[in-house]
Amino acid sequence: MKVYVVDSDFFVDYDYAIEKQVIEASGNELILETCKNEQDVMDRCKDADVLMTVLVKLNGTVMDACPNLKGLVRYGIGVDAIDIAAASQRGIPVCNFTDYCIPEVATHAFSMILALSRNLPIFTRNVRQGLWTHGPKGIPMRRASSRTLGLVGFGSIARELCGYAKAMGYHVIAYDPFLPAERFAQMEVQQVTKEELFAQADIISVHTPMTPDTFHMINKDTIAQMKDGVIIINTARGPIICEADLIEALKSGKVAAAGLDVVEFETITTSDHPYASMDNVILSPHAAYDSVESTLDLHRKAANTAVTLCSGELPYNTFNKKDLAH
Numbered sequence: 001m002k003v004y005v006v007d008s009d010f011f012v013d014y015d016y017a018i019e020k021q022v023i024e025a026s027g028n029e030l031i032l033e034t035c036k037n038e039q040d041v042m043d044r045c046k047d048a049d050v051l052m053t054v055l056v057k058l059n060g061t062v063m064d065a066c067p068n069l070k071g072l073v074r075y076g077i078g079v080d081a082i083d084i085a086a087a088s089q090r091g092i093p094v095c096n097f098t099d100y101c102i103p104e105v106a107t108h109a110f111s112m113i114l115a116l117s118r119n120l121p122i123f124t125r126n127v128r129q130g131l132w133t134h135g136p137k138g139i140p141m142r143r144a145s146s147r148t149l150g151l152v153g154f155g156s157i158a159r160e161l162c163g164y165a166k167a168m169g170y171h172v173i174a175y176d177p178f179l180p181a182e183r184f185a186q187m188e189v190q191q192v193t194k195e196e197l198f199a200q201a202d203i204i205s206v207h208t209p210m211t212p213d214t215f216h217m218i219n220k221d222t223i224a225q226m227k228d229g230v231i232i233i234n235t236a237r238g239p240i241i242c243e244a245d246l247i248e249a250l251k252s253g254k255v256a257a258a259g260l261d262v263v264e265f266e267t268i269t270t271s272d273h274p275y276a277s278m279d280n281v282i283l284s285p286h287a288a289y290d291s292v293e294s295t296l297d298l299h300r301k302a303a304n305t306a307v308t309l310c311s312g313e314l315p316y317n318t319f320n321k322k323d324l325a326h
């Protein structure tokens with residue numbers, strides 16, 4: 001059977017050795033394409049049994065153009081590139097990988113918390129400018145055991161981060177209306193309402209998916225409910241925070257600092273973006289998922305998923321499993 005990676009050039013300098021080894025060992029064939037759009041996929045991948053994509057969209061028309069299709073794979077967590085309803089209607093499983101970078105994102109969020117709490121961006125600038133101890137002092141530096149960390153969403157990444165934070169002495173509270181009380185109790189974390197979290201946390205780290213419910217969950221009204229001098233971390237999705245409101249709050253000092261791996265309007269490509277000149281903001285270019293190990297894990301999982309789909313079985317990571325059952 002034929003497994004196509006439709007936009008294989010996305011992973012620059014990667015040779016697909018893992019996929020080749022796993023897919024060919026199972027008696028299937030791996031074909032690397034460099035499609036730019038749906039039409040390219042329809043022209044070049046008609047005989048696909050499995051289509052794997054990073055960014056190229058796979059809609060119903062593409063699915064109909066590939067009559068042998070047994071599955072679709074999205075290299076990553078989000079499945080926006082694939083028309084899920086169209087796939088489900090046609091009985092085609094869609095697979096993604098929600099579990100390949102949990103330690104990386106938790107580490108990234110924790111790094112931002114520690115760096116901001118210790119004023120590292122401001123101190124670095126001071127020293128580089130020859131100011132040594134004479135530059136701005138930044139925020140009051142506080143011992144971990146005096147701080148409450150509030151986790152918005154208490155899924156895999158938040159729980160990993162919780163472990164790191166508790167080991168350092170932070171008091172951790174969490175809000176997640178979709179989890180039973182036992183999940184909080186297991187980690188000895190105080191379960192709170194959203195309002196309690198905003199009112200009590202010294203540091204707020206966001207770990208929910210982007211949904212209509214979480215869109216702009218952090219905005220001027222909810223920021224007003226927070227402690228003065230709160231630190232906000234977002235490694236989840238940019239639009240969960242209203243960027244204009246956060247910028248205002250950072251300027252006024254209501255929010256002391258922010259660590260942002262994701263921003264509302266990705267990508268930032270100009271140096272005159274308001275965040276660019278803020279010493280109390282750490283930015284990274286949606287890179288929290290990345291590490292040598294997470295990359296290898298993603299390719300290994302992708303290869304195994306393709307093989308499972310070729311065998312006609314439903315992989316554990318089938319996103320539309322429930323819809324396929326109907």
Ligand SMILES: NC(=O)c1ccc[n+]([C@@H]2O[C@H](COP(=O)([O-])OP(=O)(O)OC[C@H]3O[C@@H](n4cnc5c(N)ncnc54)[C@H](O)[C@@H]3O)[C@@H](O)[C@H]2O)c1
Pocket residue numbers: 077098101102105152153154155156157158175176177178179207208209210211213214235236237261262286287288289290
């Ligand atoms: N920056 C990156 O590179 C990167 C990488 C991976 C994941 N992420 C983001 O991190 C997010 C969290 O990932 P995860 O693996 O922990 O996901 P997860 O599914 O394990 O956990 C998400 C949690 O959010 C909760 N939730 C959903 N809606 C909520 C709401 N309205 N209020 C409060 N809680 C709510 C869910 O109940 C769930 O427990 C993902 O949705 C993804 O957007 C970012």
